Amino acid sequence: QTTLTVATVNNGDMIRMQGLTSEFTAKNPDITVKWVTLEENVLRQRVTTDIATKGGQFDVLTIGTYEVPIWAKKNWLVPLDKLGADYDVGDLLPKIKDAVSVDGKLYAAPFYGESSMVMYRTDLFDKAGLKMPESPTWDFVVDAAKKLTDKSAGVYGICLRGKAGWGENMAFLTAMANSYGARWFDEKWEPQFTSPEWKKTLTTYVDLMKQAGPPGASSNGFNENLALFNAGKCAMWIDATVAASFVSNPKESTVADKVGFALAPNTGLGKNANWLWAWSLAVPAGSKKVEAAEKFIAWATSKDYTKLVAAKEGWANVPPGTRTSLYNNPDYLKVAPFAKLTLASIDAADPNKPTVKPVPYVGVQYAAIPEFQGIGTQVGQQFSAALSGSTTVDAALTAAQSATEREMKRAGYIK
Amino acid sequence: MATQQTQLLARTLLTPAVALLFIWMIVPLALTIYFATLHYNLLDPGSESFVGLENFRYFLTDPAFLASLQNTLVLVGSVLAITIILGVPLALLLDQQVVGLSIVRLMVIAPFFVMPTVSALVWKNLLMHPVSGLFAWIAHLFGLPAIDWFNDAPLFSVILIISWQWLPFATLILLTALQSLDEEQKEAAEMDGASAISTFIYITLPHLARPITVVILIETIFLLTVFAEIFVTTGGGPGLQTTNIAFLIYSQALIQYDVGSASAGGLVAVVLANIVAFFLVRIVGRNLEA
Amino acid sequence: MGQITLQGVQKSFGPVHIIKGADLDIADGSFVVFVGPSGCGKTTLLRLIAGLEDVTGGAILIDGRNVVDVPPAKRGLSMVFQSYALYPHMSVRGNIAFGLKMAGIAKGEINRKVEAAAATLNLTPYLDRKPRELSGGQRQRVAIGRAIVREPKAFLFDEPLSNLDAALRVQMRLEVTRLQKQLGTTAIYVTHDQVEAMTMADKIVVLNGGKIEQYGSPLELYEKPANLFVAGFIGSPKMNFVTGEIAKQQGGATIGVRPEHLKVERDGQGGWHGTVSVAEHLGSDTFLYVDAGPLGMLTARYVGELDLHPGDRVSLIPDPARIHRFDDSGKSIHA
Amino acid sequence: MGQITLQGVQKSFGPVHIIKGADLDIADGSFVVFVGPSGCGKTTLLRLIAGLEDVTGGAILIDGRNVVDVPPAKRGLSMVFQSYALYPHMSVRGNIAFGLKMAGIAKGEINRKVEAAAATLNLTPYLDRKPRELSGGQRQRVAIGRAIVREPKAFLFDEPLSNLDAALRVQMRLEVTRLQKQLGTTAIYVTHDQVEAMTMADKIVVLNGGKIEQYGSPLELYEKPANLFVAGFIGSPKMNFVTGEIAKQQGGATIGVRPEHLKVERDGQGGWHGTVSVAEHLGSDTFLYVDAGPLGMLTARYVGELDLHPGDRVSLIPDPARIHRFDDSGKSIHA
Amino acid sequence: MARMVTTRRKVISTAAAWLVGFLIFFPILWMVLASFKTELEAFAIPPSFLFFHWTTENYATVQERSDYFHHALNSIIIAGGSTLIAMLIAIPAAWSMAFSPTKRTKDVLLWMLSTKMMPPVGVLVPIYLIYRTFGLLDTRSGLIFILCLGNLPIVIWMLFTYFKEIPKDILEAARMDGATIGRELIYVLTPMAVPGLASTLLLNLILAWNEAFWTLNLSTLEAAPLTVFIASYSSPEGLFWAKLSAASTLAIAPILVLGWFSQRQLVRGLTFGAVK
Numbered sequence A: 001q002t003t004l005t006v007a008t009v010n011n012g013d014m015i016r017m018q019g020l021t022s023e024f025t026a027k028n029p030d031i032t033v034k035w036v037t038l039e040e041n042v043l044r045q046r047v048t049t050d051i052a053t054k055g056g057q058f059d060v061l062t063i064g065t066y067e068v069p070i071w072a073k074k075n076w077l078v079p080l081d082k083l084g085a086d087y088d089v090g091d092l093l094p095k096i097k098d099a100v101s102v103d104g105k106l107y108a109a110p111f112y113g114e115s116s117m118v119m120y121r122t123d124l125f126d127k128a129g130l131k132m133p134e135s136p137t138w139d140f141v142v143d144a145a146k147k148l149t150d151k152s153a154g155v156y157g158i159c160l161r162g163k164a165g166w167g168e169n170m171a172f173l174t175a176m177a178n179s180y181g182a183r184w185f186d187e188k189w190e191p192q193f194t195s196p197e198w199k200k201t202l203t204t205y206v207d208l209m210k211q212a213g214p215p216g217a218s219s220n221g222f223n224e225n226l227a228l229f230n231a232g233k234c235a236m237w238i239d240a241t242v243a244a245s246f247v248s249n250p251k252e253s254t255v256a257d258k259v260g261f262a263l264a265p266n267t268g269l270g271k272n273a274n275w276l277w278a279w280s281l282a283v284p285a286g287s288k289k290v291e292a293a294e295k296f297i298a299w300a301t302s303k304d305y306t307k308l309v310a311a312k313e314g315w316a317n318v319p320p321g322t323r324t325s326l327y328n329n330p331d332y333l334k335v336a337p338f339a340k341l342t343l344a345s346i347d348a349a350d351p352n353k354p355t356v357k358p359v360p361y362v363g364v365q366y367a368a369i370p371e372f373q374g375i376g377t378q379v380g381q382q383f384s385a386a387l388s389g390s391t392t393v394d395a396a397l398t399a400a401q402s403a404t405e406r407e408m409k410r411a412g413y414i415k
Numbered sequence B: 001m002a003t004q005q006t007q008l009l010a011r012t013l014l015t016p017a018v019a020l021l022f023i024w025m026i027v028p029l030a031l032t033i034y035f036a037t038l039h040y041n042l043l044d045p046g047s048e049s050f051v052g053l054e055n056f057r058y059f060l061t062d063p064a065f066l067a068s069l070q071n072t073l074v075l076v077g078s079v080l081a082i083t084i085i086l087g088v089p090l091a092l093l094l095d096q097q098v099v100g101l102s103i104v105r106l107m108v109i110a111p112f113f114v115m116p117t118v119s120a121l122v123w124k125n126l127l128m129h130p131v132s133g134l135f136a137w138i139a140h141l142f143g144l145p146a147i148d149w150f151n152d153a154p155l156f157s158v159i160l161i162i163s164w165q166w167l168p169f170a171t172l173i174l175l176t177a178l179q180s181l182d183e184e185q186k187e188a189a190e191m192d193g194a195s196a197i198s199t200f201i202y203i204t205l206p207h208l209a210r211p212i213t214v215v216i217l218i219e220t221i222f223l224l225t226v227f228a229e230i231f232v233t234t235g236g237g238p239g240l241q242t243t244n245i246a247f248l249i250y251s252q253a254l255i256q257y258d259v260g261s262a263s264a265g266g267l268v269a270v271v272l273a274n275i276v277a278f279f280l281v282r283i284v285g286r287n288l289e290a
Numbered sequence C, D: 001m002g003q004i005t006l007q008g009v010q011k012s013f014g015p016v017h018i019i020k021g022a023d024l025d026i027a028d029g030s031f032v033v034f035v036g037p038s039g040c041g042k043t044t045l046l047r048l049i050a051g052l053e054d055v056t057g058g059a060i061l062i063d064g065r066n067v068v069d070v071p072p073a074k075r076g077l078s079m080v081f082q083s084y085a086l087y088p089h090m091s092v093r094g095n096i097a098f099g100l101k102m103a104g105i106a107k108g109e110i111n112r113k114v115e116a117a118a119a120t121l122n123l124t125p126y127l128d129r130k131p132r133e134l135s136g137g138q139r140q141r142v143a144i145g146r147a148i149v150r151e152p153k154a155f156l157f158d159e160p161l162s163n164l165d166a167a168l169r170v171q172m173r174l175e176v177t178r179l180q181k182q183l184g185t186t187a188i189y190v191t192h193d194q195v196e197a198m199t200m201a202d203k204i205v206v207l208n209g210g211k212i213e214q215y216g217s218p219l220e221l222y223e224k225p226a227n228l229f230v231a232g233f234i235g236s237p238k239m240n241f242v243t244g245e246i247a248k249q250q251g252g253a254t255i256g257v258r259p260e261h262l263k264v265e266r267d268g269q270g271g272w273h274g275t276v277s278v279a280e281h282l283g284s285d286t287f288l289y290v291d292a293g294p295l296g297m298l299t300a301r302y303v304g305e306l307d308l309h310p311g312d313r314v315s316l317i318p319d320p321a322r323i324h325r326f327d328d329s330g331k332s333i334h335a
Numbered sequence E: 001m002a003r004m005v006t007t008r009r010k011v012i013s014t015a016a017a018w019l020v021g022f023l024i025f026f027p028i029l030w031m032v033l034a035s036f037k038t039e040l041e042a043f044a045i046p047p048s049f050l051f052f053h054w055t056t057e058n059y060a061t062v063q064e065r066s067d068y069f070h071h072a073l074n075s076i077i078i079a080g081g082s083t084l085i086a087m088l089i090a091i092p093a094a095w096s097m098a099f100s101p102t103k104r105t106k107d108v109l110l111w112m113l114s115t116k117m118m119p120p121v122g123v124l125v126p127i128y129l130i131y132r133t134f135g136l137l138d139t140r141s142g143l144i145f146i147l148c149l150g151n152l153p154i155v156i157w158m159l160f161t162y163f164k165e166i167p168k169d170i171l172e173a174a175r176m177d178g179a180t181i182g183r184e185l186i187y188v189l190t191p192m193a194v195p196g197l198a199s200t201l202l203l204n205l206i207l208a209w210n211e212a213f214w215t216l217n218l219s220t221l222e223a224a225p226l227t228v229f230i231a232s233y234s235s236p237e238g239l240f241w242a243k244l245s246a247a248s249t250l251a252i253a254p255i256l257v258l259g260w261f262s263q264r265q266l267v268r269g270l271t272f273g274a275v276k
């Protein structure tokens, strides 16, 4: 009898998986599964401490695309090469597969993947006589946002993340900067915040939010914006593709039937402002239950699992963004009007070549180096200060530049 | 009372607590001092090397350090002031004859029951949110513009939430202390012609001096390390406006798993806390004696 | 200033009636002493007058004004608590000065008064000590100091000298009386000390079980006690009571003779005979507890030293002019 | 069981010397009374014996064993605190029973003893009350009950009857003595009451400013005080002291006459002349404070009522046999 | 002691107390209400106070998703255990410092408090390593141990203040009555300090109950208390309001009950009439 302890993040899809565990144990009576479901930040802290100190508390970890390459290089993860014959690795979306592989070896199995896109209110667009292109430019978005803003009615042209944090405003701003041709570091790891591209990005962002954003934007994150959008306060919202299913769910959203989707905006430089992320399952090195763990991972990320969810809870609830086959499934496409755009968004993001100019790092809305979390948080604070108006765009960029230089010097990337 | 007998016994009875706390202090402290001199990144094991005071230099030269130090002091000072200035009258009120006292008392203590993360979320999203919060709605009812709390007064907003959480602590300690105030002393003061206010100033307040000291010291210890409320509401921003030392250590050190600078930061925090405590004791310490 | 009237004052603690209707008229400037057995309600009555307890019934008038709804601070009285109730965090000086400070007196004036009071009370060396560093008697004197330093309408003293030695007590007693007379302040004084009661009082109130038994001048009470209780309570040692045949012969259900009115003779003729059971030698006096057979135990006081010992036979001759007669209900029969 | 010896016992609170070397031998089963002015160190000495304070110097022996290192609970003494120190959360019953409970006595036995003690102390109706619901005197009796219910090596009483009325005090005084004699327990008793001191004590210790002035039987102290201090302290009202010419004639630097040894005559011949300044009428006695010009203020006791008033002239005739003589240093001169 | 408060005054204090109490309690009330709303209503503007569609769906979801009772039991054991042990160690220590102070007592007190000054994030790694080595990870005893030590200075400090208010004569009386120190503590000091003990107990229970750093980092599942339970509801993705409210309400419930009983011990005036 093997007991697997699975550490996971408390997202809807993961929780659903937790509910379906019995299906797995029924098929594998010699395995018991126990769940540790935690909020993202706690999970990351918890799992990292454990794996780094070889605490051995978990058998299956839920980690993001940020951790996978770092940890894999440290040999902290078991390469997943025994997922079984019918696992069909080839069916995984290539961008996602790349993100969880190192040197061609799969180190984590993607459970669901996401990118970002524009969600907008069709009714408001119609009323204003605007038409959202499938792949809008930033100019269009800015212009539309201003036009759609009606503060007296409590409707704001656009809702964007503003709360400081590497996974909060910096995820969005890095993706946006990519579309403006900016990058975090040049090939020699020199920070690039003083570049005109970053200045353009941040100026646009701050001006846009000042004119067309909701009040309190500097402390809004994903959830706050979701709440605003669902309450009908936002005409546009650029955020994770998973939000698509929330905003079109009539149980949660007052505007479920009035939402349209579009690719994240671009500036015509070849990159859209979208990111790439996948929550994936991995096995820590040194685990004595590798076999059972792989069995479980294979089950949880398989096509059959998708079918199982579809059978139990409907196609709208299957974990998105990992397998090509899903996006060819007519049943899914029927209930998920955003499916095509989600796929397109994921395809548009390339963690290995995230920016217009070349970069030494992997990752779209982050740089997959251990130091990034701290740097990202500091830079995020500067940018949220610029948004709140307590500092200028220029000052924020200078501060971000020097903070990043400082950290990179300390970490030994640059002298 | 103070016989050698009792003194000896007293020492003996104090020993378990002192011994336990000593171990609890010395073991992590020693390890922390050791780690603080290392370049040690948890995500990069095997690369540990001795770097001397580099971690301290790094931590102390952070441009955010001074700002966060200031924020820490403002936060601690304001919350202390608010909780005590409101806690004393509140404790006095709860010391009166009130119908349904147990219920009121429980309601007043209740904020302390809520986990910091949860209460920060409640305040941020359900109450203070400028669009969907209750305060904004109330302001709207009166035809006023909604206050954009976390944008316009981020530190104050955080202070407000933390004060709400710690007010019960101060109130409860003060209330309990009021219970041991000899009623006859108050009667004597009344006979001496003291008004209610004079009785409060000259009899009640001196009696509360020691509990107030304790509230100040204990709260200070907790407030110096406030973290969850900031993390949940503002993420330390905008800018550095709500970054305190604890958050700085977190953002700089822990989320990078840089054990070396986390340790150095921790030690700096210990030193700072001791300095704060030293001054506090200077100010209020004599209340502890006798 | 300071005339106090009680009209049918009652007080209960829950179901227990402590004061069962007290009527009393205390003239302005007079010195009234409350005496009565332990637990009879003296402190309670004082606290009622002070306003520290609510009356359950009746009215309390100060200078003709009903004060039952006036808070203690507004009644203008000062009080020495039986339990002292000193302010523990203030020095002796602070304790004594507090009332003056509250009255808004100037600093210099306060100091002068406090130091004068401290001198009177032999407390000068202790002015800067905290109450916990004082002996019992010193604490009690601080409590007195706190009351006398002010100029209230009336002083309320609850056994203020109980913890002082004899010499100091005499001194304090004279000081308090002097002060009271000098200021013309009304004083109500609770004591268990017969000498204090007799010497200080203009009038004495004898309380028993929450009722006033008699109200009169000290000598009135000594010479014409209204009833058995007062007769027994005033005077120490206690009056001897004899019932039965002998009493009847004297014309009462009970007769009483004070120990000081029994002449002691060694085996003399006449009077009542008995055996000494205890002899207490005070030096100035000798108290004899004599077993007088059917008459019961009799106490006699002999002035000076008398070399008598348990077992010796004596005869006790009552002073016929000093015999008190009481009827069946205990009331005095006055000729 | 219960012989207590003090050998050079000293006690300081910080820089203040409170007890300045006390030597004392208390025989097993004897009743010793400590008297002395307020603040002279009586309570402190008691607490030293009890073990509640450490001696600064010297030794305390109980039954020959030095107990300075023995904790209070092990010394086997029981104590009545001047401040009562009742257990506020326990009923009267609980308070009295606590010591017995600690000694592991059986429940039934405890109940029996507690009820007996309560009856002795007139506390039976209050057995189930909490201390805060008692009067001052009742509280004090609870404190006594707590001490006497046990059978310790010695009783330590710190002014145990100060808040009781005269009648009760006489009763308690007899009870305590009876109990002490019956159990044969040593007792140390602090009091300010002259009558108590004189009547209860086998021996009296007169303390003054932390020093023992005299140690002897009550009558010894009354009749042969060792010095001016004892002479003045024992006896109430206080002994009259006269210095100067008249004293020299009598063969001393100072001579002393007790008030009871001054015969009062209205404007009589001989003796010392003066004007009555205060007359205190106790009923049984009259105290006269007489302004005797160059001799100063003299106090005289007249047995019975004497109709004298301030301003009346009297002559005071000292009993020649009862004159005490003291030398320059205040020591007694014995013929 | 026994003056009746005038009705007017009582009415005023009652009104004031209820008003203030209500204001302070309101955010929690609001949260509890939210737990009975649908996710949509929880955010609706204008807000609905009572007239919304009451649902217990959130509670059902919460219980289905995570085993509330398992976590609650752990919380009770861990918070209760650590508080009780801390009290057992602290009562003698506080007694000793309050009634037999020396010149260094103040320093010792401050030193005790200083052991709490190290920010937990600074020592997470060392502690984790130690716990791993001794097999204390994810054990209740491990959590009890660390919370007990964490709260010990606070407990000692609070008790110290309360003990200081008690007249020492009474303890001396117990000593004269032949009570050993243990019995003196149990029979005399403790009952007299009931209000102080109750509030210390309550406050420290809450501190232990809500302690979210060590409990989250040192427990996995077996020993995981309610903080872990809560941490699975403050989701970064998806609307979670009503469910988080429901989970929080559940997390507060047991301690609310406990609070009810312990705060009732804050009775007035236990030391009256004890000394003159």
Ligand SMILES: Nc1ncnc2c1ncn2[C@@H]1O[C@H](COP(=O)(O)OP(=O)(O)OP(=O)(O)O)[C@@H](O)[C@H]1O
Pocket: C132, C133, C134, C135, C136, C137, C138, C163, D013, D016, D018, D036, D037, D038, D039, D040, D041, D042, D043, D044, D045, D082
């Ligand atoms: N803690 C202390 N610090 C300094 N002095 C003290 C302390 N306690 C008592 N004293 C002093 O010691 C002296 C003796 O005190 P003690 O209580 O023994 O007197 P006492 O003889 O019992 O007097 P009383 O009859 O008034 O009760 C007093 O003058 C008192 O002021």
Ligand SMILES: Nc1ncnc2c1ncn2[C@@H]1O[C@H](COP(=O)(O)OP(=O)(O)OP(=O)(O)O)[C@@H](O)[C@H]1O
Pocket: C013, C016, C018, C036, C037, C038, C039, C040, C041, C042, C043, C044, C045, C082, D132, D133, D134, D135, D136, D137, D138, D163, D165
């Ligand atoms: N709170 C209370 N509840 C019930 N009974 C009480 C309360 N307070 C006092 N008593 C009772 O009231 C009676 C009168 O008490 P009071 O204190 O007035 O007596 P006292 O005459 O001052 O006695 P003492 O001379 O002993 O001080 C006592 O029998 C006492 O037991």
Ligand SMILES: [Mg+2]
Pocket: C042, C043, C044, C082, C158, D135, D136, D137
């Ligand atoms: Mg009384």
Ligand SMILES: [Mg+2]
Pocket: C135, C136, C137, D042, D043, D044, D082, D158
């Ligand atoms: Mg004394």
